Amino acid sequence: MFSGMLFIFSPLIAGYFVSLSNESLLNKINRYTSNIIYIILSLMGLSLAALDNLGSNLQSILIYTGSFFVIIGLCNLSALPFIDKILPLKTEQTGKPIPLSMMLKDSITLIMVVGSGLIIGILLPINLSWVDTAIEWTLFLLLLFIGIQLRNSGLTLRQILLNKHGMIISVVIILSSWAGGIIAAFILDLPIYQSLAMSSGFGWYSLSGILMGDAYGPVFGGASFMLELLRELVALVSIPLMVRNRPCTAIGYAGATAMDFTLPVIQSSGGVRCVPVAIVSGFILSLVVPFFMLFFVSLGPV
Numbered sequence: 150m151f152s153g154m155l156f157i158f159s160p161l162i163a164g165y166f167v168s169l170s171n172e173s174l175l176n177k178i179n180r181y182t183s184n185i186i187y188i189i190l191s192l193m194g195l196s197l198a199a200l201d202n203l204g205s206n207l208q209s210i211l212i213y214t215g216s217f218f219v220i221i222g223l224c225n226l227s228a229l230p231f232i233d234k235i236l237p238l239k240t241e242q243t244g245k246p247i248p249l250s251m252m253l254k255d256s257i258t259l260i261m262v263v264g265s266g267l268i269i270g271i272l273l274p275i276n277l278s279w280v281d282t283a284i285e286w287t288l289f290l291l292l293l294f295i296g297i298q299l300r301n302s303g304l305t306l307r308q309i310l311l312n313k314h315g316m317i318i319s320v321v322i323i324l325s326s327w328a329g330g331i332i333a334a335f336i337l338d339l340p341i342y343q344s345l346a347m348s349s350g351f352g353w354y355s356l357s358g359i360l361m362g363d364a365y366g367p368v369f370g371g372a373s374f375m376l377e378l379l380r381e382l383v384a385l386v387s388i389p390l391m392v393r394n395r396p397c398t399a400i401g402y403a404g405a406t407a408m409d410f411t412l413p414v415i416q417s418s419g420g421v422r423c424v425p426v427a428i429v430s431g432f433i434l435s436l437v438v439p440f441f442m443l444f445f446v447s448l449g450p451v
Contacts, residue, residue: 167296193263193359193370194265216337217348220329225402229321236314284359288359322404342445347372385414392415396419396426407428
């Protein structure tokens with residue numbers, strides 16, 4: 150049951166054992182990781198183009214994306230406010246608001262990368278039978294680099310354990326997302342393990358889309374990618390509106406992106422006190438995404 154999980158999880162584990170002190174090499178790995186993500190997402194677009202009945206499959210992607218987004222979002226936003234009530238976090242407004250166009254730039258770029266792969270696959274008469282294999286091997290390399298990044302992120306286990314806000318936020322996001330996944334499984338008539346895998350992306354759109362696509366094909370890969378990307382886009386808009394009165398809710402809804410992509414918005418809207426909370430919660434969620442997603446995938450039929 151777990152052999153497939155261990156096989157694909159091994160590059161991540163191997164990367165996590167690589168400790169680097171060379172800042173230049175770490176910067177190169179960060180650039181390589183970004184480039185690999187672009188490559189895999191373009192391959193995902195090609196994989197979508199290779200589907201039979203592309204129109205109906207795109208409709209399925211939109212249905213899965215919308216359903217999971219609404220259900221998981223409602224579950225997250227129902228649970229997170231209790232943290233603000235029980236463990237209030239002080240905020241302070243610092244700096245000028247970041248222009249929305251600048252915040253959305255990277256997200257729009259990723260959508261264009263997937264779209265370009267889809268258009269190329271539709272318009273050019275090329276054999277696409279090699280795409281799935283290419284995605285799988287490129288995924289192994291990506292997981293290796295992600296493992297190295299997580300190991301050298303600068304956060305120690307002590308720093309994580311001492312930040313109770315960050316830990317509690319991440320636990321609430323995990324459990325409430327799974328609750329939403331179970332509800333979605335019954336509504337959409339999906340196996341619970343598959344729905345739980347789908348709900349374990351926690352905002353990491355690139356990796357979750359890639360893992361789901363590798364496990365269940367381009368329809369679920371595309372839906373997972375769009376689900377988590379939509380979560381990030383909504384977080385970018387809603388964080389400045391929520392963070393003053395409900396900072397834990399705002400940080401939690403950002404999911405794994407709280408430690409990187411949405412961190413500048415959290416800092417500028419909520420102040421420096423929110424930064425360590427966002428980094429710890431985002432780090433924990435980033436760390437568990439591949440583990441939980443691959444675990445639930447491994448529960449399905451071989």
